[in-house]
Amino acid sequence: MMEPLExxxxAYGLCQLAFPAPVFRLAVRQQPEPDARVRAVMRILGARHLIQAIVVGAVPTSGALRVGAGVVDLLHSVSMAALALADRRRRRAAAVDAVIAGLFGGMEFAVASRRKRGAPAAAPRRRG
Incomplete structure (x- = not known):
């Protein structure tokens, strides 16, 4: 069973892939239709999230979680923060994306730390 975080x-990545314009408008609270370049970047980032979810979900080890958080999410967050500082026109969208990537990374680290201590990743579901 895949972890709730993954x-x-x-799901977030799939939404970015399938519906980049509505996700963009919802995230940045702007109504204008994003241009083709923004939609393409949204799809690329959505694919990244989806692939990461599949890989970490398939191999949910502490190491995989830490690589996902420490390398992929951290680099994504830092690159978006840099874009927010460098490009006034894209500042809001880049800042929102930096925060989202940072949150995913922080949650991945928390899950990895919990897993490393031997705690279960998620409470088992009871039927009945």
Whole structure:
């Protein structure tokens, strides 16, 4: 069973892939239709989240979680923060994306730390 965090990441990535314009408008609270370049970047980032969710979900080890958080999410967050500082026109969208990537990274680190201590990743579901 896939972890809730990876399920959330995968769903977010899938939404970015399938519906880049509405996700963009919702995230940055702007109504104008994003241009083709913005939609393409949204799809690329969505694919990144989806692939990361699948890979980490398939191999949910502490190491995979830390690589996902420490390398992929951290680099994504830092690159978006740099874009927010450098490009006034894209500042809001880049800042929102930096925060989202940072949150995913922080949650991945928390899950990895919990897993490393031997705690279960998620409470088992009871039927009945």
């Amino acid at each position: 399920t959330t990441r995968g």
